[in-house]
Structures are given as C-alpha cells and as structure tokens.
Amino acid sequence: MDAELVDWELAVTTARRLVRPGPQITREQAGEVVAELRRLAVDAERHVEDYTHLAPAGAITPINVVDRPEWVRSNVAGLRVLTTPLLGKLSDQQRGTFSTAVGRRVTGIQLGTALAYLASKVLGQYEVFLPPEEYLAGPDGSATPDAVGRLSLVAPNIAHAEATMGVVPRDFRMWVCLHEQTHRTQFTAVPWLRSHLESEITAFIEATDLDPDVLADRVRSAVAAVRGAVFDRGADSPSVVEALQTPAQRAVLDRLQAIMTLLEGHADQVMDAVGPRVVPTVADIRSKFEGRRDGGSPLDRFIRRLLGLDLKLQQYRQGGAFVRAVVAEAGVGGFNTVWESPTTLPTRAELADPTAWMQRVLGSRPSISA
Template identity: 75%
Template sequence: MDAELVDWDLAVTTARRLVRPGPPVARSEADTVVAELRRLAVEAEGHVQAYTRLEPAGPPTPIVVVDRPEWVRSNVAGLRVVSEPLLDKLADRDRGKLSTAVGRRVTGVQLGTALAYLAGKVLGQYEVFLPPGETGETGETGETGTPGETGAAGHPGRPGRLSLVAPNIAHAEQALAVNPHDFRLWVCLHEQTHRIQFTAVPWLRTHLEHEIASFIEATDLDADVLAERVRSAVSALRGAVLDRGPNAPSIVEALQTPAQRQVLDRLQALMTLLEGHADQVMDAVGPKVVPTVAEIRSRFDNRRGGGSPIDRFVRRLLGLDLKLLQYRQGGAFVRAVVAEAGVDAFNLVWESPETLPTRSELVDPGAWMQRVLGSRPSISA
C-alpha cells in the first residue's frame, strides 16, 4: 500500500497519553505481582489441562506480564495484522483518495481513544495474531518497568501468546477486596483456557482467520451503502446515550451489512463458545484450587454488570455488552453439555468447524448434542 489508511503510530501515542495509570505501588511490590502472575499462569496451565483433557501441540507459546502501555502497543500491532486485508481492499478501490477521505489521523485518534479505555479494563488475553517479527516475549514489567524483548520471534502462522495485564489485575483485586493470590490464580485459569483452546486445537486459528477473511470479503464498499451504514451507526449511538436496553444495537453491529451479519453470526457463535468454555473451566476448577472462589465469583459478576452511566454507554458503544452475554450464554451451553454428557463428549466440539455449535444451538444445547452426539437429552441451559 502506498499510504496506510490508519495512523497506527498516532493510535499508540493517543492511547498511551489517555490511559490512566495503574494503582500506585512500590517497585518491589510490582515485581512481586509480576513474579506471582508468571508462576500462577504456569500452575493454572496444569489445572486446566487436567480438567479439559486437552493437550497443547507443538512448542509452548509465551506467557508475558505487561503494563497498560505495552498492552496498547501489542494490540495495535495485532489489529494492524488483522485489518490489513480490509485496508488493502479499500486502498485498491480508490487509491490516492481514501487516505484523505477516511482521515487516517482521525481514525488513529479514534482507535487510540477506544484502546485507552480498554487498556484499563482487560485483565488478560490470548493474543492470537502476532505481526511478522514480533518477539515472543515482550513487555514483562510492572507498571513502571521498561519492556524487555526476548524469546523466539512470532509468526503469522503460529499461535500467539498469553498476556496478563498486571496493573489491571492488581486494581481489580483491590476494588473487589478479594484475596490477591486466589484472584490471580482464578484469572489465570480463564486465560490459560483460551491459550489451550488455540494450542490444542490445530485448526482453530486457521478457521478464525478464514471467518475474518469471509467477513472482509462481504464488506460492501459502495459509497451509498457505507453512508447508510453510518446513519444506522448514528442511530445506535443515540440509543446508547439514551440507554435503551440490552436489545439496542451497538455501533459495531449497526455498521454491518446483511452479508457481514451472516458471517458475524458464525464468529459470534465461536467467540461465545470460547468465552463460555473459559468461564465454565474456571468455575469447575476453581473450587478445588481457589479457596475463596465463591466470594470472588459473586463480587466479580456484580462488578461486570455495574458501572456508571458513562461506563455503560462506552461498553455499548464498543459492543462490550455482547461480550458479557457471551460469558453467560456460552457458559450455560458448556455447563449443560458437560453436566449431561461429560467433558470427553463436550470435547467433540473441537473435532472440526462442523462440530462447533451454531448460535441457535448455543441456546439449545440439546440440539447440538442430538446433531453431534446423536442424542437429545431433556436438559435446560
């Protein structure tokens, strides 16, 4: 591409300027948090493997502990990889004009603003897409440390890495007034489940890439259609401001074309399964290894559903309410199947893309069991 349509450097700069600092801690305390998170992440991996009976294939993927600015940098790098095909498509359609029409600097500022908000919320994530040349281990730091760079280089065809955001975990455990050790292990159980999903299921990353490519292929670049999408997005924005309830579309949903929605249904079903599985695993393993898990779960769920009106507005604007629904709906699906058929039977979900549940099956686990397992027990999700 002659000129990129997003000012990625400005996105990083904007987010780092706007992101709030983490909780004030002494360097020695920060180092202690980082060291324990790294240790507990390894411990959690063993617990998750023992429960799920999923065995990672190939060399181990890195586990890193990062601060908020490093999380921003890493996610911008990942977004750049994922969005490159779409931006190439836009540039090929109207080369030389789109960089002005889209406003690459404005887009960079908007992206940076959104990431600044998210950088204070995310406790951890499995980074599926790493850019070519990205180091395997980077940003291992407390809130005030300088990121280091060691380890094997990342590759777009390989699984990514597990990142834990130390200041956000420390802030959450303080805000919830829960046992720090227990909370850190509980978070690691969730994130390690995502890591094992992608490292133990060889086709999963390729399937996700294919669905993203299909979404891009379904993108309608006609100016009139795009204008109509923007008008719908404005209506969604008004709905978010007025807090019209859970069925009001997010701005992300409003910008989709009908063809994109079909692909997005499959993507949402997949993400709902992945999030729900991680939620179910942390609750299944938690009582055995996290003494205060019931207290943590109760307080954490209350925190998930709360927040100020501004916080709820931003969540709806960014489509984060959908993620909360994924936790609940996906978790209910996994719990229902495991309760009725067991872990081994549930693991048939990982056999191929054809055995993944559809969106309708996620709310009717019996239908999935009938299709994949050959039985339809009388159960309720």
Template identity: 55%
Template sequence: MTSIGGAEMVDWKLAVATATRLVRPGPDVSRDEARAVVAELRRHAKASEEHVRAFTRMIPEGTEPQDTPVLVVDRAGWIRANVAGFRELLKPLLGKMQERRGNSPGGAVIGAVGGKVTGVEVGMLLSFLSSRVLGQYETFAPASRDLPAGGNGGGRLLLIAPNIVQVERELEVDPHDFRLWVCLHEETHRTQFTAVPWLRDHLENEIQSFLGETDVDPMTILERVREAAQSFAGSRPEGEADDDGGRSLVELVQSPAQREILGRLTAVMSLLEGHADYVMDGVGPQVVPSVAEIREKFQQRRAKGASRLDLALRKLLGMDAKLRQYKDGEKFVRAVVDEVGMDGFNRVWTSPNTLPTKAEIAKPADWVARVHRKGDA
C-alpha cells in the same frame, strides 16, 4: 500494505502515541511490589497449565502442543500488542479500501488526513479499553522484538498487571487468589488454541470473510454510520421505524451476508468464553480458597459497569454482547458436560462442523442430538 503518497488508511504509529498519551495511570505500587506481582503472575500462569489440562482433558497425556509465550505487560504494552494485531488482521480490507481511494480524485490528500484522523480515533478507543482488560490470548499476534509470539503464526498470552492489581483492590479480595483465578481463565484460552490447531485458521477465515463483505465505497460506509448514530441519539428520520432491536454500532453497519458470518462467530466466541468460565469455576474450588467470594463480586462488577459513560460505551462498542457470551456459553458447556461428560463435550473440538451454531448455544440438547447421534458413539 501499499500506501498512496506515503499515507495509510490508519496511521498506526499515531494510534499507539494517542492511546499511550491518553491511557489512565495504573494503581499506586512500589517498584518492589510491581516486581513481586509480575513474578507471581508468571508462577500462576505456569501452574494454571497443569490445572487446566487435567480438568479439560483436551491435551492427551504424553503429548505437548506448540508452546506460546506468556507475557506480563502494562497498559502501554497491551496497546502496542493490539495495534500490531489489528494491523495484521485488517491488512486485506484496508488494502482494498486504499486501492479504491487511490483511484479517486484527491485520494492521496484525503488519505493523508483520513489516516491521521482514524489513527487518533483508534488510539482513543484503545486507551479506553486498555484499563479494562485483565488478560488476553492474542490469537493473531505478529512477533516483534519487544513482544514475542509462538512460531508458525502461534499466539501469545498477555496478562495486564496494573489492571489485575486495580480490580483486586476494588473488589477487596485476596490478591493471590484473584491472580490465580484470572490466570486459570486466560490459560484456558491458551489451551483452546494450542490443543486445537485448526481453530486459529478457522477463526481467521471467518473474520476475513466478514471483512471481505465490507462495502468499500466510503459514501455507503458513512451513510451506515450516520444511520447508526441516529439510532443511538434517538433521532431517526421521521417515518422510519425503530426496528434495530437495540443493536450496537458494530451490528448496525453490517450487510446481511456479514450478519450471517457474525452469527457463526458469535457462537464460536460464546463457546470459547463460556468454556473458559466453566473451567475457571470447575478448577477454582480446588486451588482458589476464596473463589466463591471472587466470583460473586466479579459478576457484580461485570453487570453494573463503572459509570454511565462506561455503560454507554459498552453498548456502543458491542461489549454487552460479549458479556452475554460469557453467560450463554457457560450455560451451553455446563449443560453438555452434564449430559455427555467432559470427553463427550470435547467432541466440539473435532472440526469446524462440530462447533455449535448460534441456535445450538441457546439449545444445547440440539447440539448433543446432532453430534452424538445414536450409533455414532
């Protein structure tokens, strides 16, 4: 990405420094215990491959998809990995905004200040999220010396050890069962992307289309943010109707074209998250003795959040929508598998045209009717 006067739109180094400085300390563990946790997560990740592949039947026997690394990291490692991913994914958008800013009077000076302010804001957001993520398949992961990734743009699976230990203690569940349960969910995401080679490019194209529709005029963006802030503060200008429907800040700053793209992205993410939950529940009873207890306690934790501030931030960042994706997507997968079996469901991975629409996520029978037409068995 080009820079004006040496300043980028986001000071990524400052983002990492801010996030790692503000991140909460992890749970108290001895060095020996930490090593044991890391070793066990690696074993569970490896074992999960076989369990998930056997249950999903996404990878034909005798074939081996492109390998992607499994990394057990701490919160700082998760932050560094995500900053690298954001930087890669946002390059086109930030480059376009930077070019526009560079042509304006005082653009370089504004950029130097704005990049640092944005870097701090990104760092604060990542510090908040870094203690809440148990695992993540990083789809758009550039490789680095500290954080390897799969070849040819392949991703990597991150397991955040301190967060897993913290949650298993909070829930008071069997730690060995909980660690395997988490690995089953994350391995499903890894299988989705390694077994379906076109999925990564499809998602990237959709995201880039979404970003490409972003209005790069700073005043327009600021106006949208102002309106969004007013909606959350309950201080809309007099006479304006409250018709935002409780949308998040992310949704409120979108154009109509972006909302259309977001609908498709929401459907895909609902499918991926719901499929992972379905697989986790399907495999769980066979290999995780206390899966019922874990599931019940984890669902309660998901629903209530940690505090009033946590609930407010979840709403602001659109994280409530992600929780709905788990629930709606799992219902879709379960209904389709019940109707046409696992092999019938797996037709969803044939091409972008067989992915469910947002409406079909809510009405699985419509997807079955479209994809499994009579005479098209």
C-alpha cells in the same frame, strides 16, 4: 508503496497519552504482582489441561505480564495484522475517497482513543494474531515461528480490580490465569481453530460494503441506536459493531459470534469448575466480579455499547450456560467433541439450545462422563 490507511504509530501515541495511570503501588509491590502472575499462569496451565483433557501441540507459546502502554502497543500490532486484508481492499478500490472522508490520522486517533479506554479494563487476553517478530518464547528470546499466539496478563488492571473488589489477591490472580490459560489451550490443542477463525474473518472482509455513503448512513443509524440503548437501557438494541453490518456480513458475523461465545463460555466454565480446588474464595470472587461486569456509569455503558463490549458480557453468560449444560449431560469428554472440526461447532441457535447441539453432533453416541 502507498502509505497505509491507518496511522498506527499515532494510534499508539494517542492511546498512551490518554490511558489512565495504574494503581499507586511501589516498585517492589509491582514486582511481586508480576512474579506471582508468572508463577500462577504456569500452575493454571496444568490445572486447565488436567480438567479439559486437551493437550497443547506444537511450539510452546509465551506468557507476557505487561503494563497498560505495552498492552496498547501489542494490540495495535495485532490489529495491524488482522486488518491488513481489509485495508488492502480499501486501498485497491477507493483510496482517495476513504482518505478524504476519514483520513489516516483521524482513524489513528479514533483507534487510539478506543484502546486507551480498553487498556484500563482488560485483565488478560490470548493474542491469536501477531506479526511474525512477536512470536518469541521463553527468557532466552528464541523465535518460534510456528507458535499460535501469546498469553498476556495486564498486571496493573489485575491489581486494581482485586483491590477495588476487596478479594484475596492470590486467589483472584489464579482465577484470571485459569480463564486465560483456557483460551491458550483452546488454540494450542485444536490445530484447525486459528485457521478457521482467520478464514471466517476473511469472509467477513470480503462481504464488506465499502461505499462511503452507505457506510456513513450506517454510522449515523448505529450511533442513534447505541444512544437510545444506553440511556433508555434497552436490552435488544444493536451495538455499532452489529448495526454497521451488511446482510452478507451478518451471516458471517453470526458464525464468528458463535465461535467467540463458545470460546468465552468454555473459559468461564473451566475457571469455575477448576476454581473450587485451587481458588478457595472462588464463590466470593465470582459474585463480586459479576457485579463489576454489570456496573458502570452511563458514560461507561455508552462506551461499552459503542465498542460492542456488551456483546462480550452476553457471550460469557450464554456460552457458559451452553458448556455447563453439555458437560452436565455428556461429561467433559462428550463436550470435547466440539473441537473435532468446524462442523461440530455450535451455531448461534444451538448455543441457546444445547440439547439441539447434542442431538446433532453426539447423536446416539454414548455419554462420556470423563
């Protein structure tokens, strides 16, 4: 069997070498952070289910509290699963050209460098795509092959963020757990969501233009666009993620972005809706966290733009506004119609116009205020 086109082990090694150390706290303090995150994650699950009226089905997914190196390892494992179809396509069509132009070691270093940056930023995530051996549940380590994913909380990043912002640690930890548990509930309570997301990613891969000359032109154009957007602070310039797309990919990307905007916005809305009951200082946390999202040096903004992270900030805001508008008009029950099937998901245009989605999907149905 031919070697893979990405040196995954080198990506892990590079990221772990470059990632910044976490906050300087004692082993006892670190243990307290980990223990409380585990407790709060369990509590948050109940609060999310009570508010959303979404009940997880099937196997219970595990909760991991990790450090930065473990986050890197886990995400490389997930990326390896997610990109296997694309790399297989590259392997079949033009392995020699790709290996010459980029090289699996160079690609591994590039990936590791990006992950090293992200490893100090991410507070938590719900990992949807994992290799089979990663699906473990509970302290007994029993395998759950039908599990959907895994919730991971990055303890040093949470501890660093709460100290930097000067917020109440227990409240901030619960606030983060509410957001991530909402993502967990989305995928465990909506059986078709993971397979639909996977099919859209497959469609995106099928539309990928593998011509190295075309790709090189797009990279040059994308980097130029990003440089101008960051240092000129242009709001409408594309990220590399957007600028590299073919027309066919953009159509799929529109659907993928609509899904991710909905998921992020829903999690943001839930954490703020539940927050006042279980997070006494939620208003202070939200105010300070929004400032943290918007901040950063020119270099930080450049990296965010290069990796497409500015897109995620837009997703939180637009998606949150959509969910809040629908819940205000039709209640949580009316909003939950969004989870009935792929056809009830909002389009990108509808995310900016919640009334259009309600007219198309809810139609003459009575408003459900529950």
